[in-house]
Amino acid sequence: MKTHPPIDDAFAEYEKLSLPQSSQTATAAAPAPQPKPSEFKYIGKPMPRVDGRMIVTGAARYTHDLAFDNMLIGKILRSPHACADIVSIDLSAAQALPGVKAALRLKEDRIRWAGEPVAAVAAVSESRAEEALALIKVEYKPLPHVTAPDKAMEAGAPLVQDQGNVIKSNDAVRGDVEKGFKEADVVLEKTYKTAWEVHQPTETHGSVARWDGDDLTVWDSTQAVQSVRDGLARTLAIPAGRIKVLKHYMGGGFGSKLGLGDYTVTAAKLAKMTGRPVKITLTRRENSTSVGYRPTAWMTVKAGAKKDGTLTALTVKSYNCGGVGRGDRVAAPYSDMYACPNFKIEEYSVFVNACASRAMRAPGHTQATLGLEGMMEELADALGMDPLALRMKNFAAKDKGNTGIPYSTKGLEQCYKLGAEKIGWDKRNRKPGGGSGKVRTGIGMASQIWPGTGAPGTLADIKLYPDGTVEASCGTQDIGTGTRTHMAVVAAETLGLEPKDIVIHLGNSDLPWAPGSGGSMTTPSVAPAVRDAALKAADYLKALASKKLGIPPAEIVLENRKAASKADPTKAIELKELARGIPRPLPFHGERGDIPSAFAFQTFGAEFAEVEVDTETGKIRVKKVVTAHDIGRVINRLTAESQVLGGVTQGMSAALYEEKIMDPHTGTMVNTNYHDYKVATAMDIPEIVPLFADVVDERLNNLGTKGLGEPARIPASACIANAVYNALGVHVREIPMTPARVLAALKRKEARP
Amino acid sequence: MDTPRKKKKSVSRRAFLQTMGGGAMGAGVVSRVLGKEMPAFQAGPGPMDVVASKTIALTVNGRKVKIAVEAGETLLQVLREKLQLTGAKRVCNRGECGGCTVLVGGKPVYACHTLALQVDGAEILTVEGLADGDKLHPVQEAFIDKDGYQCGFCTPGFIMASVGLLKKNPQPTFDEIRAGVSGNLCRCGNYQKIYAAVGAAAEAMRRG
Numbered sequence: 001m002k003t004h005p006p007i008d009d010a011f012a013e014y015e016k017l018s019l020p021q022s023s024q025t026a027t028a029a030a031p032a033p034q035p036k037p038s039e040f041k042y043i044g045k046p047m048p049r050v051d052g053r054m055i056v057t058g059a060a061r062y063t064h065d066l067a068f069d070n071m072l073i074g075k076i077l078r079s080p081h082a083c084a085d086i087v088s089i090d091l092s093a094a095q096a097l098p099g100v101k102a103a104l105r106l107k108e109d110r111i112r113w114a115g116e117p118v119a120a121v122a123a124v125s126e127s128r129a130e131e132a133l134a135l136i137k138v139e140y141k142p143l144p145h146v147t148a149p150d151k152a153m154e155a156g157a158p159l160v161q162d163q164g165n166v167i168k169s170n171d172a173v174r175g176d177v178e179k180g181f182k183e184a185d186v187v188l189e190k191t192y193k194t195a196w197e198v199h200q201p202t203e204t205h206g207s208v209a210r211w212d213g214d215d216l217t218v219w220d221s222t223q224a225v226q227s228v229r230d231g232l233a234r235t236l237a238i239p240a241g242r243i244k245v246l247k248h249y250m251g252g253g254f255g256s257k258l259g260l261g262d263y264t265v266t267a268a269k270l271a272k273m274t275g276r277p278v279k280i281t282l283t284r285r286e287n288s289t290s291v292g293y294r295p296t297a298w299m300t301v302k303a304g305a306k307k308d309g310t311l312t313a314l315t316v317k318s319y320n321c322g323g324v325g326r327g328d329r330v331a332a333p334y335s336d337m338y339a340c341p342n343f344k345i346e347e348y349s350v351f352v353n354a355c356a357s358r359a360m361r362a363p364g365h366t367q368a369t370l371g372l373e374g375m376m377e378e379l380a381d382a383l384g385m386d387p388l389a390l391r392m393k394n395f396a397a398k399d400k401g402n403t404g405i406p407y408s409t410k411g412l413e414q415c416y417k418l419g420a421e422k423i424g425w426d427k428r429n430r431k432p433g434g435g436s437g438k439v440r441t442g443i444g445m446a447s448q449i450w451p452g453t454g455a456p457g458t459l460a461d462i463k464l465y466p467d468g469t470v471e472a473s474c475g476t477q478d479i480g481t482g483t484r485t486h487m488a489v490v491a492a493e494t495l496g497l498e499p500k501d502i503v504i505h506l507g508n509s510d511l512p513w514a515p516g517s518g519g520s521m522t523t524p525s526v527a528p529a530v531r532d533a534a535l536k537a538a539d540y541l542k543a544l545a546s547k548k549l550g551i552p553p554a555e556i557v558l559e560n561r562k563a564a565s566k567a568d569p570t571k572a573i574e575l576k577e578l579a580r581g582i583p584r585p586l587p588f589h590g591e592r593g594d595i596p597s598a599f600a601f602q603t604f605g606a607e608f609a610e611v612e613v614d615t616e617t618g619k620i621r622v623k624k625v626v627t628a629h630d631i632g633r634v635i636n637r638l639t640a641e642s643q644v645l646g647g648v649t650q651g652m653s654a655a656l657y658e659e660k661i662m663d664p665h666t667g668t669m670v671n672t673n674y675h676d677y678k679v680a681t682a683m684d685i686p687e688i689v690p691l692f693a694d695v696v697d698e699r700l701n702n703l704g705t706k707g708l709g710e711p712a713r714i715p716a717s718a719c720i721a722n723a724v725y726n727a728l729g730v731h732v733r734e735i736p737m738t739p740a741r742v743l744a745a746l747k748r749k750e751a752r753p
Numbered sequence: 754m755d756t757p758r759k760k761k762k763s764v765s766r767r768a769f770l771q772t773m774g775g776g777a778m779g780a781g782v783v784s785r786v787l788g789k790e791m792p793a794f795q796a797g798p799g800p801m802d803v804v805a806s807k808t809i810a811l812t813v814n815g816r817k818v819k820i821a822v823e824a825g826e827t828l829l830q831v832l833r834e835k836l837q838l839t840g841a842k843r844v845c846n847r848g849e850c851g852g853c854t855v856l857v858g859g860k861p862v863y864a865c866h867t868l869a870l871q872v873d874g875a876e877i878l879t880v881e882g883l884a885d886g887d888k889l890h891p892v893q894e895a896f897i898d899k900d901g902y903q904c905g906f907c908t909p910g911f912i913m914a915s916v917g918l919l920k921k922n923p924q925p926t927f928d929e930i931r932a933g934v935s936g937n938l939c940r941c942g943n944y945q946k947i948y949a950a951v952g953a954a955a956e957a958m959r960r961g
Contacts, residue, residue, distance in 0.1 A: 052897030055905035056889065056912060058840020058880035065839035202844045202852055202906040202940050251842070251906025252940050284845050480904030480941055638900045642943050646903055649942025674849040674938060682935040685944040 007161060007349075008325035008356035041559075042489045042499060043703070044694075046638035049485045050499050051478075060249040063221040064281055066208050072101055072122040074270050074280035075129035076263060077136050078290065079111040079118050082145035082353040082667025083158065086111060086118065086138065093135040094121055099128040102273040103136070106266065111140070112160065112324050113355045114668040115289030117262055122270040122278050145353040147662040149296060149321040152352045160324060160351035169320070170329045170347035174403060180313025180342030184304025186382050192301065192371035193734040194717075196321075196660035197294040198677060199360055203251020205291050206281030209267040216271075217244045220264055221281075223253040223479050224516025229509040231260025236268060245509040247477050254650070255359035256292050258518045288672035292358025293660050295322030297330050297367035301375045309385050309393035311340040314401075316371070318347045325356025328364035333714075334372050336602070337449050338394035339402035353667050359518060361650065362710035365450055366717060373446035373718040374733060377725055381432050387722075388420060391447060399600035408599035411630030411695035412447065415606045418628040418691045419445065423608035433729015433749070438616055441623075442727025445608040446718035452603040452631065452707030453700060454524030458592040459512030462491060462533040464540070465585045468576035470495060471503040472533070475511035476526045481709060482639030483522055487530050489636055490703070494534035495541070496558030496575065512589070520603065520707025525592050527635050528701035533590025535702075540588065544581055548573050596699050603706045605629030605693075607648065607715040609686075609723040615746060618739030622652050622686040622720055630693040632706040637692075644690035644712040651716020653680035655735050809873035813838070814882025822869040829853045829864035832879060840880035840909040844938070851937030854910040854917075855879045861917030861936075880909035883916065891957040892916050892950070901950035903941035911937045915951045925955060 054060040091103040101124070106117040119136050123129035144158040151157055152165040159165065181187055208219040216238065222228050225245040233240035250257070263280045271278040282291065297320050304313040316334050320327035326349045334345055360366075380387035396402040397410065419425075428443035429435055435442075460474040472491045478484045483506060488499035505511060514529070515521045542553040545563035549556070549571050557566050564572035595601060610624040625648050634640050657678035661671050671677040690712075696704035717735055724742070725731040730749035732741055806823045813836060820835055829846075832838045832855070841864050844852030848866035855864045856878040883890045892915050895901065902908040911934055918925060918933035925933060930951045939947065 046900075048897050048900065053889070053893075055902055055908050056880070056893035056896050057884055058838070058909045060905055061839070062842070062906060064842065065833075067834075067837070200940055202842070202850070202904070202938070204844075249906075250904060251844075252904045254940075284847070480902075642900050642903055642941075642946060645945050646942035649944065650940075653942075673847060674845045675847075679938065679940065680942070681938060682931050682944050682947075685931075685942075688945055 040493055042493045044634050044637060047485060047489050047499060047636045048638060049482055050488045050504065051484050062203055062249045062251055063206050063208060063219050063247070064203055064251070066219055066279065068208070068210065068277040071208070071277040071279055072124060072270070072274060073126045073129045074120055074122045074267050074278045075126070075133050076106070076117045076266060076280065076286070077119040077133045077138070078286065079114055079116045080668070081111055081140055081142050082114045082147060083143040084111045084140040085109065085143065087141055088139045089119055090137040091119065093137065094132040097128070097132050097135060099124040100132045101276065102270050103132070104266065104269060104273070106262070113353050114666070115286065115355055117266070120266045120270060122274055145667040147352050147354055147667050148664055149298070149319065149350045149352055151664070152350055160353055165351045167349050168346065169326055169349040170331055171345060172331055172335065173344040174400065175342035177313045177315050177342045177344045181304045183306065183312040185307045186379065187302065187304040188375065188379055188382055189300065189302040190375060190378060190731070190733060191298060192374050193298050194296055194367045194370055195658065195736055196296055197360060197654045197658045198288055198660050199254040199256035199292065200287065200674070200677065200679060201252030201254060201256065204282040204284060204287040205257060205261055205263060206279070207261065207264040207267045208277060208279040209264070209271040210277040211271055211275070214238070215242045216268060217246065218264060218268065219246045221250050221257060222247050223250070223257045223477065223518055224259065225477055225507060225509040226475055226513060227258065227516050228260050228264065232264065232268065235260065235265050243509070247507040250477065250479050253479055254361045255363065255518055258359055258516050261291070284674070285672040288677060289669050290355050292356060294360035294363065294366070295320050295327035295357035297328065299330060299367065299371040301371045303375050303379055305379055305383060307383065309383055309390045311338055311394050313342040314340045315343070316345040318345070319350050320347060321350040321352060322357030323352055323354035327357055328367065330364045330368035333365055333368040333449055335401060336399055337372060337396070337447060338391070339396040340394065341401065341403060343401055354662060361647070361713045362450060365710065365714045366651070369446055369448065369714050369718045370721060370735060373715065374721060374731055377444060377722045378731055388416060388425060388445065392416065399602070405598065405600050408601050408699045409630070409695050409697040410604055411693035412604035412606065414693040414695065415604060415628035415630055418693065419606045419608045419626050422626040422689055422691065423610060423624065425608070429726050431729070432726045435727065438614065440613050440615060440727040441611065442613070442723045442725065443608065443610050444719055444722025444724070444726045445606055446715035446722055448603070448605040448607070448711050448714040450520060450603050450710045450714055451601065452520035452524060452711060453595055453601045454528065454592055454707065455515040455521055456592060456594045458514045458525035458529045460526060460529035460533050460590045461512055462530070462537040462588045462590065463585055464537055464579060464582055466579055466582045468579040469503055470497060470501060471505060472530055473505040473511045474514050474526050474529065475506070475509055476514035476522055477507045477517050479517045481517070481522060481643055482636055483517070483526060485639060486523060486527055486635045490527050490530045491534045494531060494538055497561055501561070520710040522707065523635055524701060524705050524707050527705055528592040528703050529590045531590065531702050532592070533588045536588040536590065540586070541575065541578060544578055545573055548578065592701055599699055601697065601700050601706070603629065603631050603708070603711045605711050605715065607719040609719040611720060611723040611727055613724055613727045613742065615728070618742035620656055620724055620737055620742065624687045624689070625652070625716070625719070626689045626691065627712065628691040628693060629708065629711050630695050631708045631711060632695065632697045632700060633704045634692050634694065635703065635705055640692065640708055641690045643708050645688050647709070647712025648688050648716045649680050649685060651713050652684070652686070652720055655717035655720040655737060656680070657736050659736050807870065809869060811872065812876040814877070814879060824868070824870060826869045827865055828855070828867040828869050828872055828877070831869045832864060838879050838881050842906055842909065844907070849938070850907070851914060852907050852910045854913040854937065856913055856917055859917070859920055861914045880912055883912065890916065892919065892954040895950040895954035895957065899946045899950040899953055901943060901947045903943050907937060907939045911939065911947055915954065918951065919955055919958060923955060923958060925951070927952070
C-alpha cells in the first residue's frame with residue numbers, strides 16, 4: 001500500500017510564480033521612455049478605488065455570497081486522527097438520508113494529519129449535509145503520530161515520510177567561511193525561532209462548481225484564477241479550454257489561496273455526479289486545520305565581523321517544519337542582503353503529522369529576516385556600533401552578497417534615512433537595555449529584500465468601442481490590493497480619461513494571462529501590460545485625430561477626455577466623438593516585457609518600531625511603526641499605504657500573538673477559531689507611518705514599478721523583536737514574543753555572568 | 754456589541770428554547786449552549802423537531818417581511834439565505850469577529866449570534882439598506898475616500914458598527930472610535946484607515 005504520496009512542496013509552487021512565462025506575442029518592446037512623475041495626473045497619486053461603491057454597499061459578490069437555482073451544499077468529512085489507516089468507509093446511511101444527493105470517498109489509504117479529507121456529501125441544505133457527514137461510518141486503525149518538530153527529529157519517532165522525518169532541502173556556499181571566521185574580531189552564534197502562523201482570511205476557502213455539458217465553470221475564492229483552471233484540467237483530466245474560473249471578490253488569502261484546493265475538486269466532482277451546482281465553503285475550524293500555515297524555522301545563525309563592522313563570514317543552519325510538506329526555504333535574505341564574501345547555508349525539512357504548510361506572505365523571507373536582522377542587532381551591540389551604521393557598512397550594491405551582478409536600482413539608503421528620521425532613531429537606547437524602571441522603551445529596525453519584479457509574459461488588452469467605451473481586461477485578480485483601480489488609473493492616464501471611465505474586466509481565467517496574485521507579482525506584471533496596450537490604443541486614437549484635426553499625430557495629446565493639439569488646445573476633438581470613427585470594437589494587445597538579465601532587481605526597505613515592555617508582566621505594546629520602502633514607482637499611493645498598514649499589522653500580530661498550537665496527545669490543532677487563535681485587533685494597532693523612496697527603475701518595465709505586498713510584511717516582526725531587544729538588552733529570539741517568553745528572556749539576562 | 758444580557762450559569766434545552774421564544778436570551782449563554790452543551794443543536798430534522806418552525810415579522814431595510822424560521826436559525830442565515838442580503842458575512846460564525854454586524858433597533862449586533870426568533874418584530878438595517886437611493890451614507894463615503902478596506906469582506910460589518918457608534922456618539926474621540934469598532938476584525942489590517950474613515954464620517958455628519 002502506498003502510504004506516503006509525493007511530498008507537498010507549496011514553496012516550489014510559489015517560486016514558480018516568478019519564473020518567466022513564455023510569451024504569446026514575443027514582441028515585447030523595450031520599455032518606453034518614462035515620463036517624469038510630475039507629468040502624471042493620476043499615477044502615483046492617492047486614488048480611491050473605482051469599485052469602492054460595490055464594497056461599501058454590500059453589492060460586491062464574494063464566492064460565499066453566490067447561490068444558484070438547484071444549488072447543493074457540499075461538506076467534507078475530515079479525519080479526527082493525526083495518523084491512521086482507513087479500514088473502511090460506509091457511505092450508505094448518509095446516502096439514504098433524504099435530501100442527500102451524492103456522497104464520495106476522498107481517501108482510501110493512510111491518513112497523515114488530523115483534518116485530512118476522508119469523504120464528502122452534497123445535500124439540499126447545509127444542515128442536511130452536516131447530518132449526512134455524521135452518518136458516514138469510517139473505521140480507522142489509529143497509528144502513532146508526532147506533531148512537534150523536536151520530537152519528530154528524535155530516534156524512534158513515528159515515521160511521517162518514507163525518506164525519514166528530516167531531509168536536507170537546500171544548501172549553498174560561496175567563499176570560504178572558515179577563513180572568514182578566522183579573520184573576524186567578533187563571532188556570534190544565536191538561534192532564532194518562528195511559530196506556525198495561520199493565514200486565517202476572513203472569507204474561508206470555498207468554491208461553487210457548475211457543469212454545462214462538458215464545460216465546467218468554477219467560482220473560487222482564489223488568488224490565482226489561471227492556476228486553478230490549469231490545476232482542475234490536470235486533476236479532472238479534461239481540456240483546460242473547457243474550464244472557466246471566476247473570482248469577482250475574495251475575502252483575503254495571504255498565500256493560502258494560490259493553488260487548486262481539494263474542496264474545489266470535490267465540488268466539481270459532486271456537481272458532475274448530481275448534475276447540479278455544488279457549493280463548498282469551509283468552516284472557520286476547517287480553515288484553521290486544513291489549508292496551510294506558515295512553516296516554522298529554527299535558524300542557528302553564526303556571523304563574524306571585523307572591529308569596523310565588516311562582515312567576514314555568515315553561516316546558517318535552518319530546520320523548517322511544514323507538517324507533511326517541505327516547508328519554506330529561508331536562504332535568500334541571508335545570502336543577498338549584506339556584503340559578505342563567505343557564506344554557507346544548510347536547510348532541512350522536518351516532517352510531522354500536520355497538514356502541509358502553504359506559502360504565506362513572503363514565505364521564507366519573514367522567518368529569515370527575524371534571524372538575520374536579529375543577528376545584525378546583536379552583532380552591533382557586541383561591536384559597540386550603531387545598528388544602522390553596521391548595516392550601511394555592509395551595504396551590497398550587487399546581488400549575492402555583493403559578489404554578483406549590480407542592482408539596477410537600490411533605494412535602501414534613502415529608506416534608512418527616511419525611516420530613521422521619522423522614528424527618531426537618536427532616541428533609542430545607545431546600549432540595549434540601557435533604560436530604567438518597570439516599563440522599558442526601545443527602538444529597533446529591520447531591513448527587507450524581495451524580488452517583486454513581475455512576470456514576463458503577462459498580457460492585457462485595451463478595447464475601444466464605437467460608442468466610446470474603453471475596456472481594460474486582464475486575467476489577473478483583485479485580492480484586495482486595488483488591482484481594478486490601478487488598471488483603471490494606468491489606462492486613464494495613458495488615454496487622457498478618468499479612472500471611472502474605464503470598464504475593468506479581471507478575475508476570469510478566459511482573459512489574457514496574468515500570474516497568480518502572490519509574491520508581490522500583480523502590480524509589476526499587470527500595470528506595465530495595461531500601459532503597453534493603452535499606449536498602442538493611444539497611438540491609434542492620435543492617428544485618427546490627426547486626420548480629423550489636420551495636424552500630425554506627434555503634435556496631439558490625449559487629455560481631459562479629448563485629443564488636442566499640443567500647440568493650440570482649441571484644436572481638439574472629444575474622444576467620445578472620435579470613437580464614432582472606429583469601425584468595430586478594436587482590441588489592442590499589451591504585454592509586460594522581459595526583465596533585462598544584466599542587472600539584478602529587488603525591492604528594498606526598512607521598518608522601524610518603537611515599543612514599551614512591562615518587565616513585570618512581560619507584555620509588549622507597540623507604540624509606533626515607521627516604514628520606508630523602495631518599490632520603484634508607486635502606482636496608487638492610497639492603496640499602497642493600505643498594503644503597508646496590513647503588512648505591519650500582520651507582522652506585529654505574528655511577533656506578539658499568533659501560533660497554531662497542536663495537542664501532542666491527540667495530534668490535533670486546539671486553537672481553531674478567532675478567539676483562541678489570537679490575531680491583532682483594533683485595540684492593538686500602533687500608529688503606522690508608511691513612507692516610500694520613490695526610486696523609479698526604468699530598466700525593469702515601462703512604468704518602473706515593483707511589488708509591495710511582501711515587502712511591507714517582511715521586516716515587521718523582526719523590527720519589533722529588535723525594538724524589544726533595544727528595550728530589554730536581551731533578544732527574545734522566538735516569536736510570538738508572549739509574556740512568558742519575554743519573562744524567560746529576562747531571566748536568561750539575569751543569569752548571564 | 755449591544756445584546757441583551759442575562760446572567761445564567763447553564764440552561765437546559767427546554768429552558769433554553771422557552772427563553773429564546775421570549776427573546777431575552779443572552780449572547781454569551783447562546784454560545785455556551787450551542788458550542789459545548791448541545792453540539793447536536795442544528796437546523797433540520799431530528800433534534801429540531803422539538804420546536805416547529807414559526808413565522809416571524811421583520812422590517813428589513815424598511816421593507817416588512819414575514820418569514821418562517823426554525824428555532825436554531827440565526828438572523829444571519831435568514832438575511833443571507835432567505836432574503837438574499839449577503840452584505841453581512843459569515844466569517845467566524847461564533848460572535849468573535851463582527852463580520853456579520855447589522856443594526857437591530859438601531860444598535861449593532863452580531864447577526865451570526867442572534868437567533869431569528871429573538872428579533873421577531875424588530876427593525877433590521879443591513880449595509881444594503883444604508884444608502885439613500887444613489888446617495889451613500891457619510892460612513893460609506895468616508896470608507897471609500899480613506900480606503901478603509903482592502904479585501905472588503907469585513908467592510909459591511911465595520912460600516913454597520915461605525916454607523917451604530919455614530920448614532921450613539923456623534924462626536925467620538927480617537928479612543929472611542931477604536932473601542933467602537935473593537936468588536937470587528939480586519940485580517941488585512943487596515944484599522945488605521947478605518948479609524949480615519951469613522952472620524953471623517955463623524956465630521957461630515959456634523960457639518961450635515
